[in-house]
Amino acid sequence: MNNSQFANYANGFQAVPRLGLERITYLMNLLGNPQDSLRCIHVAGTNGKGSVCAFTESMLLAAGYKVGKYISPNLVRVNERITVCREEISDGDLNALLARIEKIVPDAEKALGDKISQFEIWTAAAFCYFAEKNLDYVVLETGLGGEFDATNVISRNVMSVFTQIDIDHVEYLGDTIEKIATTKSKTIKADCESGVTIVSAQDETAIRVIGEEAERQGTRLIIPEQAVCEGTEEIYEIISYGGMKHLRLGLGGIYQIQNACTAIECARALGLSEDAIRRGLAEAKNPARFEMIGTEPVTLYDGGHNPNGVRSLKASLDRYYPNVKRTVVFACMADKDFMPSLDMLNDGYSSFVFTTVQDNPRAMGAQALCKKAAEGGIVGEWAPNLREALALARSKGNLTLACGSLYLYKDL
Numbered sequence: 001m002n003n004s005q006f007a008n009y010a011n012g013f014q015a016v017p018r019l020g021l022e023r024i025t026y027l028m029n030l031l032g033n034p035q036d037s038l039r040c041i042h043v044a045g046t047n048g049k050g051s052v053c054a055f056t057e058s059m060l061l062a063a064g065y066k067v068g069k070y071i072s073p074n075l076v077r078v079n080e081r082i083t084v085c086r087e088e089i090s091d092g093d094l095n096a097l098l099a100r101i102e103k104i105v106p107d108a109e110k111a112l113g114d115k116i117s118q119f120e121i122w123t124a125a126a127f128c129y130f131a132e133k134n135l136d137y138v139v140l141e142t143g144l145g146g147e148f149d150a151t152n153v154i155s156r157n158v159m160s161v162f163t164q165i166d167i168d169h170v171e172y173l174g175d176t177i178e179k180i181a182t183t184k185s186k187t188i189k190a191d192c193e194s195g196v197t198i199v200s201a202q203d204e205t206a207i208r209v210i211g212e213e214a215e216r217q218g219t220r221l222i223i224p225e226q227a228v229c230e231g232t233e234e235i236y237e238i239i240s241y242g243g244m245k246h247l248r249l250g251l252g253g254i255y256q257i258q259n260a261c262t263a264i265e266c267a268r269a270l271g272l273s274e275d276a277i278r279r280g281l282a283e284a285k286n287p288a289r290f291e292m293i294g295t296e297p298v299t300l301y302d303g304g305h306n307p308n309g310v311r312s313l314k315a316s317l318d319r320y321y322p323n324v325k326r327t328v329v330f331a332c333m334a335d336k337d338f339m340p341s342l343d344m345l346n347d348g349y350s351s352f353v354f355t356t357v358q359d360n361p362r363a364m365g366a367q368a369l370c371k372k373a374a375e376g377g378i379v380g381e382w383a384p385n386l387r388e389a390l391a392l393a394r395s396k397g398n399l400t401l402a403c404g405s406l407y408l409y410k411d412l
Helices: 003-011 022-030 049-062 091-112 118-132 177-185 204-216 256-269 274-283 307-320 339-345 366-375 386-394 406-411
Strands: 040-044 067-070 082-084 137-141 159-162 196-199 220-222 228-233 236-241 244-248 291-294 299-302 326-330 350-354 399-403
Touching: 003 091, 003 118, 022 091, 022 118, 040 049, 049 067, 049 137, 049 256, 049 274, 067 118, 082 118, 091 118, 159 204, 159 256, 177 204, 196 204, 196 256, 204 220, 228 244, 236 256, 244 274, 256 274, 299 307, 307 339, 307 399, 326 339, 326 386, 339 350, 339 366, 350 366, 350 386, 386 399, 386 406
Parallel strands: 040 137, 040 159, 067 137, 159 196, 196 220, 299 399, 326 350, 326 399
Antiparallel strands: 067 082, 228 236, 236 244, 291 299
């Protein structure tokens, strides 16, 4: 594979990660195990990971720490995955790291008899980059699952954090909450600097499984309390929590209350001040999660792509825009069971325009999506791409919502 081929592979279509730690462990050994020098806050879960990472990063930055963050998937370009103090890795730094990794990949693949995956390349690049930057903390988001996710090559951490766990990626993680929580719980480490594991309030089965693993590893389980909702400012919640009043959240949506409470518990476990918590919550940034992308008419984008995510999206719509007519622009991957999500949105106030995520081999075609939705009782129109779909939807003058896939965001 020549340099341009390797770069194209590393930067190309985001394939579903291949699970297993053998390849990433071998790769990191060849690179000198830079991950061993990092202090990672490891965040796993099905929904809310990106938001909890954003809130946590923002509070640590407000406290004056130097913070790296690794997230996936990227929305527009790979550089978004690897940031230091909110600055994306530069093309020059990323290319240099990819060139370094490229040199060792052929020998690694030969020795392993297996191909190194894209996600493993990105994860290795992130660990190398962070190790060079002399960071105080790394906020590390899992890609898929937990136990066999490439990020779990770390042998110790500052703490393990779990957001909402739901049924998703059943072919990789299992078909019950218990099985999925079990594989995610394996990110908990006995060598845990803070001595705590934090899990969002949720399904009792998930909490039980994570609590049992936390106990096995000798860490104390923290479950956030309920926040008191004080009101809203547009789509942003104002809450009281843990004796702190009038905390304004910088991320939109009612579901951000729970994500904020989880992140606040991370901050408290790390001894952050109320001022850092307050400023960090207000200054958090996380695009594509109930984000306002236009006005007249109000146009929102939300990356919710499974029933739990869409349930949260629907709750936000009902809170900020009750009984308001809306036009939903919807796209999804061909391997998703999308009807439960559409059924939730089909509440008497929605009309639908279906479209296709561009340049993605997993994407479902707009016409086929429209036909399948109609077979399920939801009749709508279709447009071949997001630009045309949004133009058609906005022309109706209703509140417009684009959703169904995080991958759709790059088409904006």
